[in-house]
Amino acid sequence: MSNNSRVPSGGRNGGGSERGRGDSGYERRDARGRQRSAARVRGERPVSRQAPGERAKRTDAARTVAFDVLRQVDESDAYANLVLPPLLAERRIRGRDAGFATELTYGTLRMRGRYDAVLAHCVDRPLGDLDPAVLDVLRLGAHQLLGMRVPSHAAVSETVALARAGVGAGPAQFVNAVLRRVSEVEPGEWLERLTAAAPDEVSALAVVESHPAWIARSLREALAGHGRDVAELGDLLRADNAAPRVTLVARPGLVDTSDDDAWHDADLLPGTWAPTALVLDGNDPGAVPAVRDGRAGVQDEGSQLVTLALAGVPIEDSDGEGERWLDLCAGPGGKAALLAAMAAQFGATLVANEIQPHRARLVERALQAIPDGVVEEVRTGDGREVGAAEPSSYDRVLVDAPCTGLGALRRRPESRWRRAPSDLATLTGLQRELLASALDAVKPGGVVAYVTCSPVLAETQLVVTDVLRRRDDVERLDTPAALRRALRTAPDGSRPEIPLPAGDKARDDVQLWPHVHGTDAMHLTLLRKKS
Incomplete structure (x- = not known):
């Protein structure tokens, strides 16, 4: 598309036709804080390509709630999965409207990178110069045009109405012009243009599949480092953009799948890998009684697997009775609750x-259903200090280390736009200190599980290798074997065959992948302190 077809951006206020007229935009706010066009200030009738009868006077509740969530994500670093459900309940948006709002919100967040690239072809200024609220409206419109089954005329008119209600009449005219430019090109042709404009294959995949380029390159490196084919990168990025299934954990000893009162007629299917997983x-x-009272919870199946693998590793001269287990970085509590349920059984x-x-x-809330006497305490403290304060005190230690979270982008799509390569230096230093503390805290013969929700090599293999390089009292365990022992067992005694690298690519750690296993990209390394 030539520059001649682009729409002037008009700076951060979004109204291209008023540039250079000496007003800042603040003078054009009405009593409700909405921006009025310069034409209306001068007493002129606003010009629009839409007939008066075609212009929506107000937008619908579903689009409004999606816009409000995006603003909270941008302004408060909120997470959409924590903001959207209560807003839907508060505004009594249900059924198809709730489904539309959910798809519009998450779809826009996931595909923001692709839509920004498209919008950049239609505006003559950097998108960063636009008012953030106007840019969010444009992204919502782009998703309706390019990612949803919304007729073009409805996508444009309803988004313009949203802009008029949310940011003012002047920006609404700008939004109308930009979205009409977007709608003039078919979605497939937009993908072809974005691919052709990219400097290399990884950059093309990054923009088309809506990932920052540095993340796409880190994930490509992770595939190779964990024994997989780098040609899988496209599948991996696409899996990050697929809405994940809601997976529950049935905490052992607390709830049974045959207990009708616990599940309240919920439509449940067995998970693929973990015996505790239900889809x-x-x-x-929140409507499932067992979830409300803590006997079950929402937990990714990969998260369940790595926890079960730690609980199932044999400890020398121990049958579990009297063991002390430690979750070093326990918040928000999903793995801690599953560990506690397993501890109660042992x-x-x-x-x-x-x-x-x-x-x-x-x-504490996640542990509410655990029997008395199982949880010694929930303490607030720095995990890096536990090893020195309590040396050789625990039989099993879980280190669910803080990380970039690049393995859970399908669940928290906004995370990909918040992370930067500079985050790795801070996080990997913390991860090394936490792992070292865990190894000091575990007893001789005891086991430490190092877990991250990231496949990035700097946060997984390199952390473990660096920590072990400095000590001679730790050995690596056969993590794939431990994971296989944790898999669900069929009535005939068989277990599913979980795809893991074999032969020359075999490793003694485990990396799960959304495009291979249908889980978050959880990493697990099991280590034993030598007796």
Whole structure:
């Protein structure tokens, strides 16, 4: 597309036709804080390509709630999965409207990179010069035009109405012009243009599949480092953009799948890998009694697997009775609750440590259904200090280390736009200190699980290798074998065959992938302190 077809951006206020007229935009705000066009200030009738009868006077509730969520994500670093459900409930948006709002919100967040690239072809200024609220409106319109089954005329008119209600009449005219430019090109042709404009194949995949280029390159490197084919990168990025299934954990000893009262007619299917996993089809997990009272919870199947693998590793001269287990970084509590349920079955106890007080409270809530006497305490403290304060005190230690979260982008799509390569230096230093502390805290013969929700080599293999390079009292365990022992067992005694690298690519750690296993990209390395 030539520059002649682009729409002037008009700076951060978004109204291209008023550039250079000496007003800042603040003078054009009405009593409700909405921006009026310069034409209306001068008493002129606004010009629009739409007939008066075609212009929507107000937008619908579903689009409004999607816009409000995007603004909270941008302004407050909120997470959409925490903001959207209560807003839908508060505004009584249900059924198809709730489904539309959910797809519009998450789809826009996931595909923001692609839509920004498209919008950049239609505006003559950097998108960063636009008012953030106007840019969010444009992204919502782009998703309706390019990613949803919304007729073009409805996508444009309703988004213009949203702009008029949310940011003012002047920006609404700008939004109308830009979205009409977007709608003039078919979605497939837009993809061809974006691919042709990219400097290399990875950059093309990054923009088309809506990932920052540095993340796409890090994931490509991770595929190779974990024994997979780099040609899978496209499948991996596409899997990050697919809405994940809602997976529940049935905490052992607390709830049974045959207990009708616990599940309240929820439509449940068995998980693929973990014996504790259940897939919830088309229901709100908050409506499930077992979830509300803590006997079950929402937890990715990969997260369940790595926890079960740690609980199942044999400890020398121990049957589990009297063991002490530690969750070093326990917030928000999903793995801690599953560990505690397993500890209750083995006759062990659990200490849950969390550095953030508000996350420690979430851990306490997650543990509400655990029998008395199993959880020694939920403490607030720095996990890096536990090894020195309590050396050789625990039989099993889980280090669910803070990380970039690049393995869970399908669940928290906004995370990909918040992370930067500079985050790795801070996080990997913390990860090394936490792993070293865990190895000091575990007893001789005990086991440490190093877990991240990231496949990035700097956060997985390199952390473990660097920590072990400095000590001679730790050995690596056969993590794939431990994971296979944790898989669900069929009535005939068989277990599913979980795809892991074999032969020359075999490793002693485990990396799960959304495009291969249907889970978050969880990493697990099991280590034993030598007796």
